[in-house]
Amino acid sequence: MRFIACIAACAALALSQAHGQTAAPYEGPLFDTHLHYNQEAWDGTAGSFPPTEALARMQRNQVKAIIANSRPNAGTQTLAAARETRAAGVTVVPFVRLYRNRDDYNNWFRDESIHEMVLAELARGTASGPYRGLGEFHLYESANANGPVAKKLIALAEEKKLAVLAHVDDVAVDLLMANAPSKGRALRLIWAHTGIGGTPVERVQAMLERYPLLMGELSYRPGLTCEDGRLCPEWRALILKHPDRFMVGSDTWVNQRWSAYDEIMRGYRTWLGDLPPAVAQRIAWGNAAALFDLR
Numbered sequence: 001m002r003f004i005a006c007i008a009a010c011a012a013l014a015l016s017q018a019h020g021q022t023a024a025p026y027e028g029p030l031f032d033t034h035l036h037y038n039q040e041a042w043d044g045t046a047g048s049f050p051p052t053e054a055l056a057r058m059q060r061n062q063v064k065a066i067i068a069n070s071r072p073n074a075g076t077q078t079l080a081a082a083r084e085t086r087a088a089g090v091t092v093v094p095f096v097r098l099y100r101n102r103d104d105y106n107n108w109f110r111d112e113s114i115h116e117m118v119l120a121e122l123a124r125g126t127a128s129g130p131y132r133g134l135g136e137f138h139l140y141e142s143a144n145a146n147g148p149v150a151k152k153l154i155a156l157a158e159e160k161k162l163a164v165l166a167h168v169d170d171v172a173v174d175l176l177m178a179n180a181p182s183k184g185r186a187l188r189l190i191w192a193h194t195g196i197g198g199t200p201v202e203r204v205q206a207m208l209e210r211y212p213l214l215m216g217e218l219s220y221r222p223g224l225t226c227e228d229g230r231l232c233p234e235w236r237a238l239i240l241k242h243p244d245r246f247m248v249g250s251d252t253w254v255n256q257r258w259s260a261y262d263e264i265m266r267g268y269r270t271w272l273g274d275l276p277p278a279v280a281q282r283i284a285w286g287n288a289a290a291l292f293d294l295r
């Protein structure tokens with residue numbers, strides 16, 4: 001009888017889990033690994049998100065640490081120095097953004113003045129300590145990964161053990177890795193969006209296996225979630241296969257993302273609930289915390 005009861009109950013449980021009906025949202029801390037505090041968020045004319053507002057959003061979503069990178073770097077410097085940051089219990093992991101303005105998006109990889117700006121910013125550091133990475137940068141054409149300044153910055157990042165946050169396609173990841181002195185074995189590359197153009201899951205998996213320090217940040221990743229914001233089966237399988245390689249981020253690239261910050265974090269908590277708790281904790285917090293030696 002008990003066996004029969006289990007068959008029925010267990011089948012029902014498996015079915016409801018498969019449909020994501022019983023998985024509760026992840027409730028632990030979050031590490032926002034793709035946060036911009038750009039000028040328009042705080043400049044006072046258009047800016048509706050002064051530090052108190054930005055930090056209130058992090059605090060109420062249990063975002064305990066952020067990779068901060070901002071156009072221009074003044075936004076990151078502000079968060080790194082703000083009284084409110086400490087009051088909110090948020091650890092700032094600062095990255096040097098390669099952009100002073102919008103024009104730099106299309107030119108940074110060949111503009112020597114960007115290289116100089118990066119060196120000056122690294123020398124200056126922040127009130128939250130030294131910069132830990134470079135980026136986010138974009139390459140709208142993969143071949144620009146071979147631009148002279150892109151090459152120099154990749155070599156610099158590897159040498160100084162700085163992470164790079166790269167919004168690029170899979171072809172450009174290969175080129176950037178090839179330009180690293182280690183040929184990609186020792187470059188800490190955080191792949192922003194893990195292929196925003198929808199790089200096939202099998203290709204993502206092959207890249208993770210080829211490059212031991214490649215990490216995938218999952219904002220805007222097409223095909224990640226399916227019905228009701230739950231993980232799609234092929235992504236769930238990939239994450240379970242490589243639980244130490246993925247992270248989450250808000251990508252507050254426009255103010256609308258600050259407006260939607262609560263919703264974005266709620267979305268992550270929903271699908272993180274589809275994973276075993278220990279795996280969810282790694283994706284939400286542990287992988288990034290390990291990368292930057294946070295407690």
Ligand SMILES: [Zn+2]
Pocket residue numbers: 034036136167192251252253
């Ligand atoms: Zn971004």
